[in-house]
Amino acid sequence: MTTAVADLVTEAPLPAEEAGGRRANLIANLVQLARKPVFLLSVLYVLFVVVSAFWPRLFTSQDPYETNPAAVAQAPSAAHLFGTDIYGRDLWSRVLHGSPLTIKATLIALAIALVAGLGLGIVSGFFGGLVDAVLMRGIDVLLAIPGLLLALSIVTALGYGTVPVAVAVGVAIVPGFARTTRAEVLRVKTLPYVEAARAGGASWTRVLLRHILPNSWGPVAVLAVLDAGVAIIAIASLSFLGFGAAPPEAEWGTLIADGRNYLVTSWWLSLLPGLFVALLVLGLNHISKTLQELTR
Amino acid sequence: MTLVDIKGLDVGYVRHRRVRPAVAGLDLTVEAGEVVAIVGESGSGKTTTANAIIGLLPPNGRITAGSAVVDGVETAGASERTLRRLRGSVVGLIPQDPMVGLNPTQRVGHQIAEAVRLRGITGAAVPAEVLRFLEQAGVPDPELRARQYPHELSGGLRQRALIAIALAGRPKLIIADEPTSALDVTVQKRILDHLGGLVREQGISLVIITHDLAVAADRADRIVVMRDGRLVEQGDPATIVSAPRESYTRRLTAATPRLAPRFDVRDQAVPEPILTLTEVSKTFAGNDLRRGARGFNALDKVSVTVPRGRTHALVGESGCGKTTTLRIALGLETATSGSVVLDGDEIVGRSWNQLRPLRRKAQLVHQDPFATLDPKFTVGQSITEPLVSFRIGNRRSRQERARELLDQVQLPTSYLDRLPTELSGGQRQRVAIARALALRPDLIMLDEPVSALDVLVQEQILQLLTDLQAALGLSYLFVSHDLAVVAEVAHTVSVMSHGKVVEHGPVAEVFTSPRSPWTRELIDAIPGRRVVDAA
Numbered sequence: 001m002t003t004a005v006a007d008l009v010t011e012a013p014l015p016a017e018e019a020g021g022r023r024a025n026l027i028a029n030l031v032q033l034a035r036k037p038v039f040l041l042s043v044l045y046v047l048f049v050v051v052s053a054f055w056p057r058l059f060t061s062q063d064p065y066e067t068n069p070a071a072v073a074q075a076p077s078a079a080h081l082f083g084t085d086i087y088g089r090d091l092w093s094r095v096l097h098g099s100p101l102t103i104k105a106t107l108i109a110l111a112i113a114l115v116a117g118l119g120l121g122i123v124s125g126f127f128g129g130l131v132d133a134v135l136m137r138g139i140d141v142l143l144a145i146p147g148l149l150l151a152l153s154i155v156t157a158l159g160y161g162t163v164p165v166a167v168a169v170g171v172a173i174v175p176g177f178a179r180t181t182r183a184e185v186l187r188v189k190t191l192p193y194v195e196a197a198r199a200g201g202a203s204w205t206r207v208l209l210r211h212i213l214p215n216s217w218g219p220v221a222v223l224a225v226l227d228a229g230v231a232i233i234a235i236a237s238l239s240f241l242g243f244g245a246a247p248p249e250a251e252w253g254t255l256i257a258d259g260r261n262y263l264v265t266s267w268w269l270s271l272l273p274g275l276f277v278a279l280l281v282l283g284l285n286h287i288s289k290t291l292q293e294l295t296r
Numbered sequence: 297m298t299l300v301d302i303k304g305l306d307v308g309y310v311r312h313r314r315v316r317p318a319v320a321g322l323d324l325t326v327e328a329g330e331v332v333a334i335v336g337e338s339g340s341g342k343t344t345t346a347n348a349i350i351g352l353l354p355p356n357g358r359i360t361a362g363s364a365v366v367d368g369v370e371t372a373g374a375s376e377r378t379l380r381r382l383r384g385s386v387v388g389l390i391p392q393d394p395m396v397g398l399n400p401t402q403r404v405g406h407q408i409a410e411a412v413r414l415r416g417i418t419g420a421a422v423p424a425e426v427l428r429f430l431e432q433a434g435v436p437d438p439e440l441r442a443r444q445y446p447h448e449l450s451g452g453l454r455q456r457a458l459i460a461i462a463l464a465g466r467p468k469l470i471i472a473d474e475p476t477s478a479l480d481v482t483v484q485k486r487i488l489d490h491l492g493g494l495v496r497e498q499g500i501s502l503v504i505i506t507h508d509l510a511v512a513a514d515r516a517d518r519i520v521v522m523r524d525g526r527l528v529e530q531g532d533p534a535t536i537v538s539a540p541r542e543s544y545t546r547r548l549t550a551a552t553p554r555l556a557p558r559f560d561v562r563d564q565a566v567p568e569p570i571l572t573l574t575e576v577s578k579t580f581a582g583n584d585l586r587r588g589a590r591g592f593n594a595l596d597k598v599s600v601t602v603p604r605g606r607t608h609a610l611v612g613e614s615g616c617g618k619t620t621t622l623r624i625a626l627g628l629e630t631a632t633s634g635s636v637v638l639d640g641d642e643i644v645g646r647s648w649n650q651l652r653p654l655r656r657k658a659q660l661v662h663q664d665p666f667a668t669l670d671p672k673f674t675v676g677q678s679i680t681e682p683l684v685s686f687r688i689g690n691r692r693s694r695q696e697r698a699r700e701l702l703d704q705v706q707l708p709t710s711y712l713d714r715l716p717t718e719l720s721g722g723q724r725q726r727v728a729i730a731r732a733l734a735l736r737p738d739l740i741m742l743d744e745p746v747s748a749l750d751v752l753v754q755e756q757i758l759q760l761l762t763d764l765q766a767a768l769g770l771s772y773l774f775v776s777h778d779l780a781v782v783a784e785v786a787h788t789v790s791v792m793s794h795g796k797v798v799e800h801g802p803v804a805e806v807f808t809s810p811r812s813p814w815t816r817e818l819i820d821a822i823p824g825r826r827v828v829d830a831a
Contacts, residue, residue: 022674025715192662193670199626200682200731201655210681214672 029294039290042283049280053103056096064089064097064250073266083268085258095273098250105166106231110224112170117177118220124178125185126208136182139175147172151234155243169234173227180223184216218295225288229281236277252277299469299501300326300349305362305372307341307348307525315358318344319525322362326469326501331492333504333512333533334520335548337750338721341525342505346471348372350387351379367468384414388462390472390491394454394479398446404457405430405442411464425464433460434490451614452483459491469501480614480777485821488515507750510552510823513537521545551755553780555822558762559787560804561606569637570739570771571602571625571658576634576644578620578795594620596795597634600773602739607765607772609786609803611779611818617795618775622741625773626660627651639738656686659732663744665724669716675702675727676712682734701730704767705760722753726760733764741773746781758784780822783807791815 033039052059068088076083082091124135142150151168158164188194189212197207238244239253247254252273259269302324308315319341326332334342347353349364351371359372367386371379383389391397399407408426417425423442430438433456446454455475462470472491479487492515495502506512512519513533521528521536521544529542540546578595595617602608610618623629625636627643636643639657646654659682662668669678679701680694689697699709705726716724725745732740742761746754762785764770776782782789783803790800791814799812810816 022713022715192664192667195628196660196662196668196728196731197670197681197685199628199655199660200685200735201652202681202685206685211670211672215670 033290033294036290038286042286045279045283046287049099050103052096053099056093056099060090060093060096062090062093064094065248066090073262073269075266076268076272082272083266085269086262086266091255091268091272094250094255095252095276098252098255098273101162101165101245102232102235102252105162105169105235106228108163108166109170109173109231109235110228112167113173113177113227114220114224116170117174118181120174120178121181121220122185122208122213122216125182126189126212132182135178139178142171143175148234148237151238152241152243155238160243160245165235165238168238169231172234173230176223176227177220181216181220184219185212188212188215219292222288222292222295225284225291229284229288232277232281232284297328298325299328299330299367300324300503301363301365302345302349303363303365305345305348305364306360307344307353308358308360309354310356310358315360317360317525318357319348322522322525322527324520324527326503328468328501329496329499331495331502331504331515331517332520333506333516333518334522335506335509335512336522336528337507337752339524340522342522343473344525345522346389346473346503346505349471350383350389351376352383352389384411384465384467386468388465388467388470390455390458390462390470390475392474394451394458397458398454400446402445403442404444404446404449408442408457408460408464411461414465426460429460429464430457432463432494433457434487435460451479452487455479455483455487456490459487459494463494467500469503470495471503471505473505474507475504481779481823482613482817482821484511485823488823508552508823509537509548509751514823521548548751551751553751553755553758553778553784555780555783555807555819557783557804557807558785559607560802561787562802562804567603567605569601570604570639571600571773572635572637573598573600573621573625574635574637575599576621576624576631576636578617578624578629579632594795595624595631598792598795598797600625600790600797600800602771602773603788604738604771605765605769606787607774607785609774609776609782609789610792611776611782611789612792612814613818614777616792618777618792619743621792622660622743622773622775626658626741627654628660655682656735657737658739658741659735659737661725661728661732661740661742661745663747665721665728665748666716668728669724671716673716674712675707675714675716675719678716678727679730679734682731686735688735697734698730701733704733704764705730720753721749722757725749725757729757729760729764733768736768737770739771739773741775743775744777745774747776747778754781761785778822779807779818791818 066089068084071084071088073086074080074084080090080092082095085091085094120135120139124132150172154168154171155164158167194207194211197211236253236256239251240257244254245251255273256270259266259273262269302322305319305322306317307319308317322345324345334345336342344353344357347357348359349366349371351374362372364371366382369378369382371382398404405423405426408429409422412422412425426442427438430442435441435453435456441449441453441457449457475487475491488511491502504512504516513536516533518530519533519536520530521542523544529536529540529545536545537549540549575597576595577597580594598617598621600608600610600621610621612618620629624631627646631644634644638654641654643651643654676695676698679698683689683694683697698712702709702711707723707726719727746757749757758781761772765772772785774782774786786803788801789803789806790797791806791812792798793814798814799806799810806815807819810819
């Protein structure tokens with residue numbers, strides 16, 4: 001009802017002869033990203049970890065389970081990048097072989113959180129009223145329980161394995177997704193282009209799928225990358241606490257936990273796997289921060 | 297004494313590692329006590345110039361050459377500390393948008409006190425000073441207003457509070473950046489008159505930045521016309537308006553809408569109506585958060601008729617209910633009572649799905665060109681969306697139609713793949729019009745379609761609307777607060793005030809011999825008397 005016009009038109013249009021459209025936009029964004037060295041490093045590192053989780057043989061030729069009494073607790077060297085553990089097994093190879101469960105569980109957890117969180121957020125933001133109130137109180141209850149405790153109880157109930165861990169961690173990060181999506185949907189829902197689409201005869205389903213979802217998606221995608229880091233830490237914590245794979249199976253959390261008794265004499269046993277995981281989470285955080293700046 | 301002396305100033309913006317010049321070789325002086333208006337269309341560099349003077353360029357802005365001396369201090373390349381001493385105490389700035397210019401979490405008085413304290417005044421003297429400046433800025437009841445938060449004030453009062461903040465530093469120069477473009481005409485006139493009187497009284501220099509030559513001509517001692525970062529022409533208002541040397545200035549003068557009705561339908565038979573609103577009332581519930589807790593009568597027995605093939609305008613100050621009327625006519629809002637008949641069909645009481653077939657008869661063009669297009673949709677997708685919604689044609693025939701529509705709104709067909717961010721405001725509004733035309737409707741409702749555009753673009757869009765009407769036989773329901781714009785496009789008009797229609801009839805009659813005091817006030821508030829008289 002007001003005549004408040006936010007701003008007069010100030011930005012100049014793209015000249016007619018310059019390439020425009022979605023593809024040019026995408027290329028411009030990629031070029032901008034490629035100019036950020038730390039971002040590139042983070043992406044390469046994350047890619048390396050993901051690839052090594054599925055094909056660890058590409059990066060190590062040593063057997064992660066082969067004990068060698070002659071080379072026990074050796075410091076890092078050219079032959080053993082991360083040194084050897086107290087049974088003489090190559091730590092680098094154990095770290096690489098220890099990642100599949102974490103990475104796969106993280107991906108599944110993210111998928112669960114994305115689907116459930118997006119669904120809940122869109123439904124509650126879009127319908128509002130009673131539906132919104134009920135769903136959001138449910139989310140509040142989830143938020144009130146500490147994530148790790150929730151995950152612990154789920155793992156205790158379901159037993160250990162890729163899927164139970166993924167479910168446990170996924171459920172714990174659903175609230176964040178639901179909240180973020182709901183906020184975005186509430187914002188986009190009131191914008192004139194949604195009304196214009198409605199006035200143009202579009203059905204609510206169409207408006208939801210073609211206008212509201214694509215325009216709410218950005219912050220959720222950023223959150224997904226960020227929460228990948230959270231999920232990795234949570235899964236490593238679970239196995240650190242003993243809810244992990246049974247020996248001699250390698251696992252990031254178990255590796256760190258096994259090494260903590262030898263911190264003074266063989267520091268690399270805990271610190272190097274820890275560093276490996278920490279770098280991965282840092283890399284994911286940096287990627288998510290860069291993407292956030294880009295979408296702004 | 298010369299207060300501002302700009303010589304050969306070059307300012308550019310760095311984007312993708314390239315410097316795009318925004319101001320080039322500008323020479324400009326402002327004498328003490330002088331009122332200078334910088335006029336130009338968007339992108340002409342007028343705001344950049346002002347920001348460069350007080351060192352408030354955005355992070356990617358660079359002064360690449362030249363000098364800007366303000367009150368004896370060189371500001372080009374000056375340190376933040378030097379600039380800070382200038383801001384507030386030498387140069388005061390009144391920002392463009394009063395809705396976002398104030399801190400929403402602090403009381404108005406507190407924000408003015410901040411500026412007062414910068415002058416070294418402390419203790420008990422501060423509140424008294426605050427009230428004095430609020431009073432000077434023309435805020436009624438200053439004790440009350442100082443204790444209120446910005447959201448409790450209307451747009452006009454917020455703008456006055458911003459003026460008080462600018463005054464509180466006792467500056468020698470005030471820069472007003474499009475100070476009233478977000479306000480409606482009557483408020484705009486009151487505030488500009490007040491500001492003009494104030495600076496003359498206190499001997500402050502004033503730089504008004506505006507796209508509206510009419511606003512400038514009414515108040516400035518000297519007008520500076522800018523285009524593409526260069527100074528086109530300068531001189532006193534009478535000369536600029538009546539005897540401009542440059543063709544660009546002539547175009548600006550010609551584009552300024554004047555209160556001369558274009559259509560005179562007094563003696564013609566009235567065509568049958570396409571849209572009739574009869575005694576429509578709308579009451580917003582008392583607990584409706586958007587309206588405050590008052591139980592608000594937005595519309596009170598409003599009757600409006602839009603004749604087929606003609607333009608009917610709804611005018612009035614903001615908050616008078618004109619947009620609500622339009623939304624009810626479109627079925628986006630439900631009326632509390634009354635009837636709305638669109639092309640023989642009653643729409644009040646219809647459910648959304650029952651309304652849907654009628655969407656092909658009536659379409660809407662929004663006010664804000666920035667928010668009316670989905671940022672993820674290409675121009676082609678936006679235009680064809682109504683066709684997709686109604687399952688008209690196949691992919692190829694829709695593309696064909698989109699090209700035809702772009703042609704009708706005079707945009708190149710290469711724009712089909714563009715995203716809205718790559719278009720200017722006027723181009724976006726053209727796309728919005730093309731989208732409204734896609735279903736070949738009989739009636740288009742236009743909600744302030746040009747109020748966010750500058751004068752030259754505004755003229756083009758209005759011309760486009762008139763041409764389309766002639767070519768396609770469209771009817772328009774045109775909502776605007778600007779009578780001069782209405783005179784350009786409308787055949788008949790309803791003047792609204794406080795939810796009631798106070799006067800209606802042919803534009804030629806209502807505007808030349810207004811009977812209602814509300815109409816008279818709106819007409820008096822139109823800027824550009826000097827332009828009109830001179831022309």
